[in-house]
Amino acid sequence: MNELRMLLEAIEGDAALAAAERFRERIEALDRLDAYLPLIDRADTELARRMQDACAQLEALNAALYRRIREDIRADHDGGRVLERFTDVDVLQAYGQDYDHLDELVAGVLQLPEPTLPTRELGAEMVFYQPTPARHVFAMIARSGLEEGDALVDLGAGLGHVPLLAAICTRTRAVGIELEPAYVACATQAASALGLANAAFLQQDARDADFAIGTVFYLYTPFRGTILREVLDRLRHEAMCRDIRICTFGPCTPVVAQEDWLVADVAPQTDRVVVFRRQIAQS
Ligand SMILES: C[S@@+](CC[C@H](N)C(=O)[O-])C[C@H]1O[C@@H](n2cnc3c(N)ncnc32)[C@H](O)[C@@H]1O
The missing domain is CATH 3.40.50.150 (Vaccinia Virus protein VP39)
Structure with a gap:
């Protein structure tokens, strides 16, 4: 579980992960956390809580991004431009x-x-x-x-x-x-x-x-x-x-x-x- 602790520390300490453009990194972090889910010791409540919080925070950031892009599309602001920003x-x-x-x-x-x-x-x-x-x-x-x-x-x-x-x-x-x-x-x-x-x-x-x-x-x-x-x-x-x-x-x-x-x-x-x-x- 040391690797998971290190991963959580990296996620918790990376404030820039909240930036809209870091969507790809957030998805990658969520995928990596997901892989630990079946392995986590439920008795270690502190670790389980940190993991749950990290996932919830990343998902909330993504949900806010989806909402913003949907609003831009509906308002006929250039929602397409926003989507294309993610397609390098x-x-x-x-x-x-x-x-x-x-x-x-x-x-x-x-x-x-x-x-x-x-x-x-x-x-x-x-x-x-x-x-x-x-x-x-x-x-x-x-x-x-x-x-x-x-x-x-x-x-x-x-x-x-x-x-x-x-x-x-x-x-x-x-x-x-x-x-x-x-x-x-x-x-x-x-x-x-x-x-x-x-x-x-x-x-x-x-x-x-x-x-x-x-x-x-x-x-x-x-x-x-x-x-x-x-x-x-x-x-x-x-x-x-x-x-x-x-x-x-x-x-x-x-x-x-x-x-x-x-x-x-x-x-x-x-x-x-x-x-x-x-x-x-x-x-
Ligand atoms: C491989 S999917 C492609 C879906 C979509 N074009 C995309 O790229 O995301 C093929 C689709 O064609 C539809 N389909 C198959 N034969 C069809 C036909 N003769 N006329 C209209 N749609 C058909 C199927 O129901 C299916 O939804």
């Missing part, structure tokens, strides 16, 4: 499917209500819900060049993290298309609680969506096989008439990379966002 270059260049402190920050800010049990059974070739790690969403927002006049469409939006973050960080209109009504209800509620007039969620099969509303399409591998084929054919049709970008993450990326009408902005890999644009025909 390292984070935006990160690879991998794992989650980190940014996902904690996003969960605290979005405060998505717990969905009721899914009511729709996903068909064959459809992929169950899993959110894109937040750092990749920020990377997609930055690298796709989303700006006013664009409209982002997340095909298979789940609980809506991607459109919600895009609506917070840009002036873009962001739309989530999702088959599961319970997820659509949660996302809609979260957008309304944050006053995001530029985010909307539609309960639909992606194959029935109106693709004309979008300029940037995002797919975190929502489906495979013939459904993906059908959606890619419709996207190709859209791309023949106007400029669109297609952003992908996960196992659908190598499939999309085989489309000869698209060109990727980076070497296509499954564990980072790839932004595809229409291949310009060579004369």
